[in-house]
Amino acid sequence: MITYIKVMERQNSETRQGQIKQAVLDIIYTDGLKNLSTRNLAKRIGMSEGAIFRHFATKQDIILAIIQDVQTDFIGQLRKIATSSLEPKERLQKFICSTVQYLTDNKGITMLLFSEASHNNDEQLKSTLRQIFNNQKSLVSKIFLDGIAEGTWDEEIPVENLAMLYMGIPVSLNIELILNRGESQNDNFCKKMLSLMLKLLKR
Amino acid sequence: MITYIKVMERQNSETRQGQIKQAVLDIIYTDGLKNLSTRNLAKRIGMSEGAIFRHFATKQDIILAIIQDVQTDFIGQLRKIATSSLEPKERLQKFICSTVQYLTDNKGITMLLFSEASHNNDEQLKSTLRQIFNNQKSLVSKIFLDGIAEGTWDEEIPVENLAMLYMGIPVSLNIELILNRGESQNDNFCKKMLSLMLKLLKR
DNA sequence: TAACTTTGTAAGTGATTACTTACATCAAGG
DNA sequence: CCTTGATGTAAGTAATCACTTACAAAGTTA
Numbered sequence: 001m002i003t004y005i006k007v008m009e010r011q012n013s014e015t016r017q018g019q020i021k022q023a024v025l026d027i028i029y030t031d032g033l034k035n036l037s038t039r040n041l042a043k044r045i046g047m048s049e050g051a052i053f054r055h056f057a058t059k060q061d062i063i064l065a066i067i068q069d070v071q072t073d074f075i076g077q078l079r080k081i082a083t084s085s086l087e088p089k090e091r092l093q094k095f096i097c098s099t100v101q102y103l104t105d106n107k108g109i110t111m112l113l114f115s116e117a118s119h120n121n122d123e124q125l126k127s128t129l130r131q132i133f134n135n136q137k138s139l140v141s142k143i144f145l146d147g148i149a150e151g152t153w154d155e156e157i158p159v160e161n162l163a164m165l166y167m168g169i170p171v172s173l174n175i176e177l178i179l180n181r182g183e184s185q186n187d188n189f190c191k192k193m194l195s196l197m198l199k200l201l202k203r
Numbered sequence: 204m205i206t207y208i209k210v211m212e213r214q215n216s217e218t219r220q221g222q223i224k225q226a227v228l229d230i231i232y233t234d235g236l237k238n239l240s241t242r243n244l245a246k247r248i249g250m251s252e253g254a255i256f257r258h259f260a261t262k263q264d265i266i267l268a269i270i271q272d273v274q275t276d277f278i279g280q281l282r283k284i285a286t287s288s289l290e291p292k293e294r295l296q297k298f299i300c301s302t303v304q305y306l307t308d309n310k311g312i313t314m315l316l317f318s319e320a321s322h323n324n325d326e327q328l329k330s331t332l333r334q335i336f337n338n339q340k341s342l343v344s345k346i347f348l349d350g351i352a353e354g355t356w357d358e359e360i361p362v363e364n365l366a367m368l369y370m371g372i373p374v375s376l377n378i379e380l381i382l383n384r385g386e387s388q389n390d391n392f393c394k395k396m397l398s399l400m401l402k403l404l405k406r
Numbered sequence: 407t408a409a410c411t412t413t414g415t416a417a418g419t420g421a422t423t424a425c426t427t428a429c430a431t432c433a434a435g436g
Numbered sequence: 437c438c439t440t441g442a443t444g445t446a447a448g449t450a451a452t453c454a455c456t457t458a459c460a461a462a463g464t465t466a
Contacts, residue, residue, distance in 0.1 A: 168370065171378060254413070257412085
């Protein structure tokens with residue numbers, strides 16, 4: 001009988017970086033941020049602690065890389081929706097629903113974002129977080145303004161305030177997800193929020 | 204010439220507990236959660252690290268005591284407003300404005316709440332956080348329902364969803380406060396949010 | 407005043423942290 | 437085949453963590 005012993009195979013740095021980032025999110029969601037140590041990280045991937053530092057200079061750099069991924073992937077996706085040629089109402093629906101989808105799919109990320117915001121005084125990190133927050137706000141504002149310019153929505157509505165209120169949707173969804181371990185929230189959630197938004201926008 | 208050397212005077216445990224809790228919030232706001240160590244805590248108060256453990260069994264117990272203060276003080280205040288005999292519209296205004304006030308006055312607390320929620324798997328802590336969140340939701344729902352029963356507000360509005368949307372207000376205010384170091388937000392903020400809420404509630 | 411409890415300190419404790427070092431092994435190119 | 441650079445490991449490192457211990461001194465009560 002031949003026994004194959006699985007040994008850690010060599011991978012290029014890009015692949016490893018992806019694995020490490022994914023493991024960070026997994027740990028945060030399953031065990032909480034407190035258990036996000038480089039030791040646990042290495043154990044989760046099945047490599048040595050030293051290997052991690054081959055692919056990232058510091059632990060903080062891993063966090064930064066993840067947050068920059070959010071900036072490109074998530075915000076990029078929202079930008080596409082907001083600047084598409086669809087009707088404003090349809091854009092708004094896609095915008096809200098894909099936000100809700102992203103946040104429920106990537107529960108670890110959102111905990112990471114808000115916790116890092118309060119933990120760190122790292123300015124680079126804070127400024128990226130500010131960008132993510134403000135980009136969402138200005139993209140949703142663009143949709144509101146397009147609908148108002150078109151004449152379908154109320155031009156009296158204070159867009160800035162509405163965008164602020166909108167931002168509460170993803171954020172409080174997060175809180176619920178954290179506190180209720182993701183059990184709540186069916187896929188109707190975004191449609192419910194959409195209908196409230198539409199009532200606010202009605203002339 | 205006589206020189207008086209100021210030495211740490213003995214205080215009763217209750218006084219010290221108050222000082223310790225206040226110092227925790229100060230540290231969180233000025234230096235971030237990362238620097239909330241028992242060493243820094245002792246230094247900030249001007250006592251020894253050992254003395255802290257005379258008044259609280261563990262560091263976690265300090266956090267718990269603070270969160271329980273929020274439950275009694277903040278939620279207690281909101282409960283008084285929600286169950287008062289004022290008009291629903293007036294209650295809603297007081298409710299939103301005193302929430303905004305509390306959160307801006309106690310910036311350290313809110314960072315603590317949300318960070319602990321994602322950090323810890325401590326069930327006692329999580330359950331208290333859930334209570335704080337759900338109490339706010341059900342108290343604001345009560346105001347909505349009273350206004351609907353009275354006939355002033357739209358009975359078609361889905362109260363549960365509206366309460367969820369409402370919860371976004373304090374939560375996203377927090378994010379702004381964290382990211383912008385409390386520079387934004389004048390005292391009109393709650394009135395702006397109130398007027399959006401009122402449009403949603405209009406028949 | 408004597409006995410006892412409470413509040414304080416200084417100097418530890420072992421555990422854990424992010425990160426480093428010395429060295430092995432693998433893949434690729436000349 | 438041999439060199440070279442990238443990727444891996446085991447076993448460290450000093451620093452920091454929450455918390456303890458042994459003891460002193462102050463306050464209280466008898």
